[in-house]
Amino acid sequence: MEKVLKRTLEIINEMERSAVIGKYAIVGSVGMIYHAGPIYTDDLDIFYLYKAGVQEGLIDLSPLYRFFEKNNFTVEGQSVYIGGVKVQFVAAVKSSLDAEAVENALEVLYEGVRTRVSSLEYIIAMKLAAFRAKDKAHLTFVFENAKDKIDAEKLSTILERFKLSARLKDFEEKYLK
Numbered sequence: 433m434e435k436v437l438k439r440t441l442e443i444i445n446e447m448e449r450s451a452v453i454g455k456y457a458i459v460g461s462v463g464m465i466y467h468a469g470p471i472y473t474d475d476l477d478i479f480y481l482y483k484a485g486v487q488e489g490l491i492d493l494s495p496l497y498r499f500f501e502k503n504n505f506t507v508e509g510q511s512v513y514i515g516g517v518k519v520q521f522v523a524a525v526k527s528s529l530d531a532e533a534v535e536n537a538l539e540v541l542y543e544g545v546r547t548r549v550s551s552l553e554y555i556i557a558m559k560l561a562a563f564r565a566k567d568k569a570h571l572t573f574v575f576e577n578a579k580d581k582i583d584a585e586k587l588s589t590i591l592e593r594f595k596l597s598a599r600l601k602d603f604e605e606k607y608l609k
Contacts, residue, residue, distance in 0.1 A: 437476075438543040439515040443503075444478060445545065452499045453521065454481035457537035457548040459530075459555060464570055466540070467552040468578035471570055475511055475518040479534050479550075482523035491523045529557060529594045552578070553587040560596045560603065572607050 447453045458466070460477030482491055497507070506513040511520045524530035533554035540549055550558075556574065559567040574582070591597045 435543070436516045438545055440476065440517040440519065441542060441545045441547045443514050444519070445547070447496075447499060448480075450499075452495045453478075455534055455548075456480040457534040457550045459533060459550045459558060461566075461570060463550045463555045464552070464559075464574060466549045467555070467581055468574045471573055475520050477520050477522065479522045479524045479530050481531060481534050482525045491525065493523075496521060529554070529561060529590075532590075533558060551583075551586070552581055553583055553590055556582070556587060556600075557590045557594060557596055560591070560599045561594065563599065568603065568607060571603060575604075575608055 444453075444456060448456055456478050457463075457480075458476065459479045460475075461471055461473030462476050465471060465473070496512075499505075500507055500512050508518075511518045513519070522530070524534050533550040534548075536554065537548035537550050540547055552574070556571065559571050588597070591600055
């Protein structure tokens with residue numbers, strides 16, 4: 433699996449270098465795995481900064497699909513298989529939380545490949561914003577198993593800025609007894 437993910441990250445870096453996508457970061461479950469340990473996921477979530485003008489809320493995904501077609505990658509629904517890894521690309525334009533998570537991502541090396549992973553605090557904020565059942569399970573996991581890795585002051589600042597503080601408090605009262 434490590435070699436497969438390494439190759440996938442190399443291709444994503446190529447996409448960024450060739451301006452198919454803007455600056456990117458690994459978010460979601462794989463980002464949480466990086467910080468907190470193993471949890472189930474079936475895909476790699478890549479949020480990228482969308483630099484082109486967005487007209488009436490429309491995002492031009494044609495550069496992505498041209499790249500996928502040129503490289504014979506399989507597209508299924510909202511995901512693409514790159515080197516055997518199911519990847520979901522999301523343009524970080526709709527939510528300033530998403531864009532901020534990409535802008536402030538940590539630069540890391542994975543098997544010798546440079547990549548960026550959103551900080552745990554931003555991942556927590558994004559999971560609180562989405563607040564699906566799997567997000568609640570992931571939040572429970574991180575607060576029970578990796579609470580010492582959370583910068584409480586940084587998290588509080590992010591949650592206040594994006595009006596998610598009350599949601600965290602509600603989550604803690606319901607799920608972290």
